[in-house]
Amino acid sequence: MPEQTVIEAVRETMQAEMRRDDSIILLGEDVGSRGGVFLASDGLIDEFGENRVIDTPLAESSICGVALGTAVNGMRPIAEIQFADFVWPAINQLVGEASKVRYGTGGAKTAPMTVRIPYGGGVRGGLYHSQSIEVLFAHTPGLSVVAPATPYDAKGLLASAIRSDDPVIVLEHKRTYRLVKGDVPTEEYTIPIGKAEIKRPGTDLTIFTYGLMLHYALQAAEMATAAEIDVEVLDLRTLRPLDEDAIAESASRTGKALIVQEDTPAVSISSEVAAIIGERCFFDLDGPITRLGPPEIPPMPFSPLQEAAFMPSPEKILAAITKLAEI
Amino acid sequence: MPEQTVIEAVRETMQAEMRRDDSIILLGEDVGSRGGVFLASDGLIDEFGENRVIDTPLAESSICGVALGTAVNGMRPIAEIQFADFVWPAINQLVGEASKVRYGTGGAKTAPMTVRIPYGGGVRGGLYHSQSIEVLFAHTPGLSVVAPATPYDAKGLLASAIRSDDPVIVLEHKRTYRLVKGDVPTEEYTIPIGKAEIKRPGTDLTIFTYGLMLHYALQAAEMATAAEIDVEVLDLRTLRPLDEDAIAESASRTGKALIVQEDTPAVSISSEVAAIIGERCFFDLDGPITRLGPPEIPPMPFSPLQEAAFMPSPEKILAAITKLAEI
């Protein structure tokens, strides 16, 4: 199995899927000869041509609205939003429209569209190239939301998204693109949407997390072995629907829950995970349901020390582990 | 103290504030001679003229973007979004832009703007005149979000919103507009943003809720007295920032938490309330943190039986009370 970065896995998955299925097209700003600003579609226009790799005008609402139109007319579009911070103009077409196509037409129409969105911080992106935007999508019935953190998951979940008959939002943490490497089988495979994965088994407490924070959590878990704390790390992987059974099972088993995310905490994924645990695992818990996130300020300052202070880190996670384990 | 409906309280508050402060203007679709589709601005154009009550083109992004521009240039705009379901085109100007003005300019500019949004269902509005849209706003640092449920609170919170130097989203449940009546002092007053209120004290369990559901919760609490269950009802009133202390105090005191909302539950206000309780009140609770909401399907079917089945009701709330009280 060759080792790949996340961005390589994304690119090769799109390439393989486009070879497999003619109805798949890419749309987005600079996805053509530029190959996307992160090079996710590097070379694809050469192989598939301008008809299937479409450099769009600079207008996110139409990128998603046009994609939706092609999707209800026989295509399987993959729309790229250049940075998550620029998805807001497209909310109406995604949350307002695409999510309700199947339900609102009594199943007569479906919208098999994928929207890839590079998100997240720790890249010196300041207020407008660092945002986490998962909350609204994860809240919206009719959408699926995946957030792979490893090259292996990036491939399997992106393939599932592309093959889904309904809209799927694919959140790719841009800091993982080149940072995170891993083995990726060359043959095709899919990972079911809606299934979490235990990335590190443990017995004393569970960290629930996703995205870049998965890697920080794994580091913190490793560091915690020094204090003989055996930490389980559960990668949510899909944010809608959350894998409630996997979450409840792990929390009940270890009895202690630490939820770590990069997004600001109020009304977020970590809130929902805490709520699931508070409802389903109440009698099995032996410590408060703990959340670790950044402060409730606009994410995130551009200057380097403040950005670092804003982001959760392996050290901060370790401190939270230690505190919770002591209870 | 005269009795008023919610919509009367909204209208008279805008009128009183506009008399008090020349810099307040209204912008929105049909807010002029039509007086707004819910008549919130009925008559205001006659008193204040076309310069202060502005019928805008049909374009929500510009309604909010223009309002923001006037706000940073000395005005205090009140923008009306006709129905919550139509706020999605304006998300970029509200969540992307307005929320970050103060932080992103190092305090040099502020955006004293109010956005009034009629939301919610139970009005035979189908998929596009029933939506609850609080989640993303309540998640966003830099915004305040209030959701008054009574005429008294509508007046006090709207006045606070208008006088705030930062953007405030005012969510008015459209079903309460004419349904809910209450005493409203004629003199001016404000209610601080960020303060919940116990609308009914009780000892056995607390219902945490807001909006239309407050009234259903109060009905259910009354019904529960028959079974000698003494239910406290806490009206969140402000959704950002949530009144964490009031929530934790009540949950710790009664030991049982039932969170009721009309919005679909996954990643929502109810998740956050549950998370706060799970973290802060863990050792005081004697039952699982329970949530009652509608099913996770697009809100909400147009046909009457299905709409009724979708909405939480006093009866459903009573059933949840009874079940939780028995634990």
Add this chain to the structure above:
Amino acid sequence: MVLSRYLDERVWLLNRQGKAAIAASAQGHEATQVACIEATDPSKDHYLIYYRQFTAMLALGTEPEEMLRGFLAKETEPMSAAKQFPLHGAHPRVDLFNFSNVIATQLPQAAGVALADKLRGSDAVTVVYFGDGASSQGDTHEAMNFAGVHKLPVIFFCENNRYAISVPLEKQMGIESVASRATGYGFPGVQVDGTDVIAVHEATSAAVERARAGDGPTLIEASVERLLPHTTDDDHTRYRSAEDIAHMSERDPLRITSDVLKRRDLLTEYEDDEIHSTAKKRVNVATDTVDAEPYPGVETMFDHILNDSDRNAEVFRNA
């Protein structure tokens, strides 16, 4: 047209009786809708409508019973299984749809539908309808711009009744004609009198031909009157002068069309009466049928949701 008018009137009556929750009306827009559809090919073309396309839907073969099932939210409602407002959802037989009530979202979608056809080499045409108010939305601009860049086979059809609910045209735009914007996107814009079936038919035919030939989009603007208030929830006397309202009837497309036909000896008084009485009867029959039908039961509320997990969430939460 006549059938549309009677059915339209009936729907408003049903609203006043408390049976139909809400209705918009096509009264005043009938001629333009019929003439436009006539110039297209429903066996292969696509239609993205908005809530005022009452007549267009009938012209495309929707039965009065089917329409009424929408307004009365009955069990066998064909567009959305009564999940949505009347006339929203997707048509059971032709490719006509209307996903939402949200103004102008259909325009980028239409560009996408047309793009798919273009990529596949199909000669289908996409017709998308919108109002003068909708022209102000960002989505309208983005859609036309995209369609202009890619020379898509799409017809942007604006029914300009000079009002968006209460907002008159001069508060909607700094110009007189929506059609004039087409040059800013690189394709032709045409203005037609929407009460003139011949003119609308000709303009649409030309646009269809252009689109099928691969020459790209056309923007057509048909000027019409909205004879009734915006919807059954509205009262237009709040914002239109009595004079203005009185004068509208001069532009009633039904009267104009029948006058023209009679003047050209294409319609006799007798035939006209026949048409009217047949239409009336048709509406009565449909009303009786649908009125007696049941509402959808609660069981089907969970049909057509996304996936098992969401359903599980529901079962779990409300168990």
Add this chain to the structure above:
Amino acid sequence: MVLSRYLDERVWLLNRQGKAAIAASAQGHEATQVACIEATDPSKDHYLIYYRQFTAMLALGTEPEEMLRGFLAKETEPMSAAKQFPLHGAHPRVDLFNFSNVIATQLPQAAGVALADKLRGSDAVTVVYFGDGASSQGDTHEAMNFAGVHKLPVIFFCENNRYAISVPLEKQMGIESVASRATGYGFPGVQVDGTDVIAVHEATSAAVERARAGDGPTLIEASVERLLPHTTDDDHTRYRSAEDIAHMSERDPLRITSDVLKRRDLLTEYEDDEIHSTAKKRVNVATDTVDAEPYPGVETMFDHILNDSDRNAEVFRNA
């Protein structure tokens, strides 16, 4: 202009040295920015800029040190306290601001700024800058439409460099000229050569006059070259031909302007050299000063947030 060019070059160098996280460049846009500002009145007018307004900021009195503090994210950065990307935030001395990186959001905001002035009876003018790519956004349309309806004192100033990152003009729009869209909003649109300071100044002066007189908006489109890649993160050889890149320098506004001035005997070779060496020195001094300054510490991270509750939430969560 010359100072702008040297400072701009320095910023790119600082990026290559790993000191500046990112930089866009105004190289090629300098003449148009200077000439436009010259035609306005910074003591009362408002300026909504975007990230490429490097020269405009200098023209409005920003000191090189202040600019560099943005690029190097230093403690006393004046626009956003280093919370934002360079050049974003609000200017400490004139009413110039740039709230975000999000393309075209500034246009409706500019309409609002101008509306406030109009309502107050002020004769201030609002100038809002945007690129050819930005013209595709829905917000651009909505802003121009709103400004057209209300005849607002606003100048929509498009710096058309024919590229939005890698996307060339013909994939951005089905037409040649952004200015041609102005008629669709009921106000004039003018195209000017953005390397010609006189032409830009004249066009802007006319627009300012119109606006101050209460006659409404103007759309100005200045054609310029983007001499460098989109930002320091970009490599334009991926999408521009070597020929295209080579030819650009013919349209270098610095060379053109100095040639014109010299031809008209308004600038001697000696003066030109002086200007260059003064500018170089200024940039060196500024770089040395700012390079030595500290980053903002963590304490000020919580300045300028909304309210106490949010801060409490923070303290609580990370205690």
